[in-house]
Amino acid sequence: MQAQYDITAGGFDPALVRRYDVAGPRYTSYPTARQFGPSVDEAVYRHAVKRSNEDFIPSALSLYVHLPFCKSPCFYCGCSRLITRRPERIAAYLQRLHREIHLQGQHFDHDRPVRQLHLGGGTPTYLDDAQLSALFGALREAFSFGTEATREFALEADPRTVSAERLVWLAELGFNRVSFGFQDFDSLVQQAVNRVQDPEQCLALIGAARQAGFRSVSVDLIYGLPRQTEAGFTATLEAVAAARPDRVAVYGYAHLPQFFKAQRRIRNGELPDAGLRLRLLQNAVEVLTGSGYEYMGMDHFALPQDELVEARIRGTLQRNFQGYSTHAGLDMVGLGMTAISHVGDVYAQNAKTLDGYYAALDSGRLPIERGYLMTKDDCVRADVIGRLMCYEELPFSAIERRHDIVFREYFARELIALMPLQADRLVQVEADRLQVLPRGRFLRRALAMVFDAYLPREKVADTYSRVL
């Protein structure tokens, strides 16, 4: 079955990619979290929430809960997580989390239903059933949950911590979306990253999740891991594709050992070079699109009937901290250590350390430590970048109407900067729109970076991962 967006038709030119293979942000937000600073504190955030309650139709809510604990370290991990085997550490965290949930819930009007919920981490499923149940109950009490038919309640599940029975229980609790981290089935790779999982058991979970009632099952894979080979990764891809999860996310490993301690356990010499990384991604694209998955852009593939594809058709696809999301226009509430909220024009991020998080909540304060207040220019660029990351077309009129600008004048410099990318057939600049061409669908970040007002001033270097 020929998928709608056939990357291979555009050609995967290594020379081209090398030219654009510069470090770049993932644009899960704009401005990126690097711009966050002390200008946003609890008072600023609460004011933004109050204002959002006063909109004529206040937006519904999307909650993100960060559960940072893991039993053992996966060496590739760049997430905010804490390794522990002590249950009292987890209990101490949950106690503060419950307090935060209660405080946050008070600030939002109750005719603003929670349409999305996402439990991330760490390992959310490291919590036991009682803890997950209590957490769910606390959220339901503090906020107003949307109707079961329309809401998306997702959690990340480590295959080593869930069984078919547990999935049934989680579905009964109220979750209807799940994502499993498979990474790679090659045992040599698994050993190199300390994430050893039985491929059969993993694959069986996909069907089990569906049977339990999960409406969308997602699988995470990673390319660029140490000891990865084309053959091994292709085998993984084919096995996953055959099991037909609704979505597959194929993340590129970002080797930044200077920032992430666990990554120092990965030997540089065992990492794929740029060329192999490229081929690994190309294999992912070929196997997945060849078996019917649509390429969404960035890291995501989805079956044509999946809601992400529907959202793209409807025009409600957007990008947020969890990747691609079906709901544009929701205010986001981040709960837990390091979690980020986005309400109105304010980004607010919680304390990045356990101490900071506990100290704030123990004195009855929200643990907001930094953030960003968007300017009009930020809002325009966020709109442009968001669309470039999600869609094939960017009609100028959409931006002009919303932000009261003349696109060609406002972005005169950026349109000139796009010329080399147009010459390389990544994008077509037309009279009234930008067209992302097939080759450009892989290098959306390069397109987005043109509109990023903060990049020239940043030390681009290797602070961000490579574009692919």
Place this chain on the structure above:
Amino acid sequence: MKTQPVEVTRGLREACMSCSLQELCLPRGLYGQDLERLDALVDRQGPYHEGDHLFRIGDPFDSIYAVHAGSYKSYTVDSEGREHVLGFHLPGELLGLDAIYPGHHVCNALALDTATVCVLPYARLSSLASQISGLFTQIMRLMSKDIADTATLAGDFTAEERLAAFLVGLSQRFQLRGYSPNEFNLAMSRRDIANYLRLATETVSRVFARFEKEGLIAVDRRALHLLDLPRLRTLCESLGSR
């Protein structure tokens, strides 16, 4: 001998063209001393910030105000401390008229965003009225129109009718001032609208959401786009023409 018309002084600004009192501020046929006297009336005060009160209940009355930029909400507070919104005042609209008779203000006027007002001290206005024809008539005309406006809201109308009437009314008011009748950014909150129309806050949003679904309006935060004004008008036909 033919009198030369006096040039409009620098104190009379372009924005005044659409003000309720433009005939007062930019009269035709007034020359020299009368015009200068009038110009001296148009003092601008501000900028006031969101949350600033222009006057409060009990403040002695000395001036009428016309909103020059921004918007105001007039409200009272009952014995239980609950706020009652009396109205919203857009650029060109008047504040303080209801203080004329009692001699002090009977409501509070709150800036909903950054605002400036034109101050017309009543004391001087009265004395000028006897010298400048049409001046007093203008104020009387405006006062009776204002009173007629608020009366329409009382009565037993559905939430849809009240909100449709509110939107149609705003559209007309914006159009009178020279703004677009279909697209406007409002400074009042949904809570204020609910209070004014005597509806629950959630009801306002529910009705707006329904209007949006039916293609009557488009809502973005506090920006409104009226997509089908004729259909909105038919919704409030039972309230009589305004």
